[in-house]
Amino acid sequence: MGSRLTEEQAAFAAAVRDFAKRECGTREQRDVLTGGGREAHNPELCGRLAGLGWLGVCLPEEYGGSGGGLADACLFLEETSYGMAPCGGFVTTVITAKAYERFGTERQRQEVLSGATRGDVLAIAMSEPGAGSDVGALRCRARQEGNGTWVIDGQKTWISNAHCAKSILLVARTGEDKQGGLTMFHLPADTPGVEVRGIETMRGREVNDVFLTGVRLPADAVVGQVGNGWRQLMAGLNYERLFLAANMLGLARRAFDDVVAYVREREQFGRPVGSFQALRHRVADLATEIECSRLLVREVALDCDALPDELFPREASMAKLKATEIAKRTALEGMQMMGGYGYTTEFDMERHLRAAVVSTVYGGTSEIQRDVIGKTYGL
Numbered sequence: 001m002g003s004r005l006t007e008e009q010a011a012f013a014a015a016v017r018d019f020a021k022r023e024c025g026t027r028e029q030r031d032v033l034t035g036g037g038r039e040a041h042n043p044e045l046c047g048r049l050a051g052l053g054w055l056g057v058c059l060p061e062e063y064g065g066s067g068g069g070l071a072d073a074c075l076f077l078e079e080t081s082y083g084m085a086p087c088g089g090f091v092t093t094v095i096t097a098k099a100y101e102r103f104g105t106e107r108q109r110q111e112v113l114s115g116a117t118r119g120d121v122l123a124i125a126m127s128e129p130g131a132g133s134d135v136g137a138l139r140c141r142a143r144q145e146g147n148g149t150w151v152i153d154g155q156k157t158w159i160s161n162a163h164c165a166k167s168i169l170l171v172a173r174t175g176e177d178k179q180g181g182l183t184m185f186h187l188p189a190d191t192p193g194v195e196v197r198g199i200e201t202m203r204g205r206e207v208n209d210v211f212l213t214g215v216r217l218p219a220d221a222v223v224g225q226v227g228n229g230w231r232q233l234m235a236g237l238n239y240e241r242l243f244l245a246a247n248m249l250g251l252a253r254r255a256f257d258d259v260v261a262y263v264r265e266r267e268q269f270g271r272p273v274g275s276f277q278a279l280r281h282r283v284a285d286l287a288t289e290i291e292c293s294r295l296l297v298r299e300v301a302l303d304c305d306a307l308p309d310e311l312f313p314r315e316a317s318m319a320k321l322k323a324t325e326i327a328k329r330t331a332l333e334g335m336q337m338m339g340g341y342g343y344t345t346e347f348d349m350e351r352h353l354r355a356a357v358v359s360t361v362y363g364g365t366s367e368i369q370r371d372v373i374g375k376t377y378g379l
Contacts, residue, residue, distance in 0.1 A: 004298060005075075013075045016054065020083020023048070027348070033086045037351055038204030040088030041164055046119045049087060056117030059097060063109060064117035069305035070239065074246035074297060081250025084348070088206065089121035089161045091247055096122035096169045098239045099184070103224035103232050108186050115166055123165035125156040125187075125210050126233070132158070133368050135233065136178035138171060140212065142185065148219030150185065152193075156210040158362070162196045163208050165189050170212075171229050182229030186221045203354045234311070237364075238304050241316040244363045245297045245323035248356065252290050252327040255352040259283075259334035262341070279337055286330050293323045314376040321369040324359040331356040 005013070023045060024030050033042045049055055058073035059065025066072075073094055080087055093116050100112045116122060131137035140154025152172055162168060168187040175181030187194065193215035199207050224232045260283060263274030273279055300315045331353040335342035342349040360366045 004302065009072065009075055012072065013079050016076055016079040017083060019049070019052070020080060020085045024083065024085050030084055030086070035204075040086060040203070040206050041121065041161065042086040043119065043164070045085065046087045046089065049085075050117065050119035053117075055090060055093075055119060058094065059113050059117055060101065063113035065113065069301070070242055071298065071301040071305055074242060074301045077243055077246040078250040078253070078297075081247045082254045083250075084254065089164055091243055092124060092161045092165075093120070093122040095236070095240045095243055096124045099124070099169055099232065099236050100186075100223065102235065103184070104186070105220065107220070108223060112167060112186070120166040121161050121164045122167055122169065123159055123162045123189075124169045124171075125159045125162065126171045127158045128155060129157050133365060135171075135182075135230065138173050138182060140170075140172045142172040142174050142183060144174075144219070150217040150219065150221060152185070152212050152215040152217065154212050156212070158199070159196075159208045159210050160206060160362070162189070162210050163198055163205065168194075168210070169223060171233065175227055177227075179230040180227050182233075183226050184223040184229045184232055185217055186223050187215070187217065191215055191217070201358070203358070238312055238316045240363055241320035241369075242297065242301055242304065244359065245293075245319040246301075248323045248327035248359045249290070249293055249297050251352060251356055252293065252323065252330045255327070255330045255334045255349065255356070256286055256290055258348055258352070259330075259337050259342075262338050262347075266338075273337070282333055282337065286326075286333060289326045290330065293319075293326050296322055314373055317364070317369040317372040320363065321366055321373070324356070325366060327356040328353075328360055
């Protein structure tokens with residue numbers, strides 16, 4: 001499993017891997033669970049994961065979690081991704097839950113964190129039609145009435161898992177200052193005035209537009225402090241980038257193992273195609289890059305666990321950049337090495353590609369990650 005895993009972590013990873021193999025180890029099982037590959041999240045399977053206590057892997061024990069760290073959560077994400085378990089809602093849930101853990105009120109934490117350990121899906125709504133990488137350009141507005149009620153109007157887009165979320169962590173504008181005018185709100189998904197519309201993508205139903213029309217929230221719906229949303233978002237970047245990196249690390253490993261299995265068996269000119277130097281060297285390069293990604297993700301996770309109040313903008317961005325780019329490269333090269341079969345729906349490689357290709361866009365594009373890394377060197 002790699003370096004620096006404790007015996008407990010190795011056993012946990014093995015248990016998750018065995019669960020995925022048993023519950024969704026065949027193409028037939030996955031097709032049933034995902035509607036033929038269109039749905040990334042299956043509530044029933046996630047309910048079984050919750051029953052094992054795994055959905056609270058890095059949440060506090062007082063809310064039903066196991067009290068583990070980011071390294072444990074990254075192992076869970078890596079192994080469920082490798083096993084192609086349809087629990088896509090967990091990624092946004094754990095990212096969002098960590099924001100509530102850090103900034104929410106006790107009532108919010110009881111509701112949201114306890115729900116997350118039981119299998120509730122959470123979403124975070126930040127991006128808008130005119131604001132993605134430029135968070136300071138958000139226009140969705142929240143105004144407060146005299147009685148303290150917040151009234152919110154605007155549109156969010158590309159919101160992962162909003163269609164199956166119990167609640168949404170909404171980032172809205174409460175002031176004119178580009179950075180100091182943003183605030184986080186706890187938004188139950190069934191609040192009147194909230195409309196979720198799915199966006200069709202290469203991967204099926206995963207992201208959504210969220211329209212907010214005269215949405216009314218109580219004064220205590222604020223998560224953290226009014227006007228402090230920017231700083232709170234920045235404080236959570238370690239979690240987001242690491243979790244996305246771990247998820248794509250698992251996918252890269254799976255795509256790699258799938259293509260290696262194929263080139264060992266596929267014969268042309270009287271021998272396995274994997275024995276040709278052109279493919280053998282490709283496999284060697286991918287294996288090396290995936291192992292580098294795995295070591296980087298785990299090292300950064302351990303550093304974040306050791307210093308939970310520290311920000312690691314350089315290291316977290318490196319992990320996200322490296323893991324997502326190698327996942328995309330592995331799926332693309334895997335398809336090339338499999339030839340026409342890699343392009344068919346008979347094999348999983350085309351699913352790997354559809355999942356990997358967008359990972360260099362969401363959660364901060366590769367270009368943004370490189371920019372962040374460069375800035376940490378004073379550039």
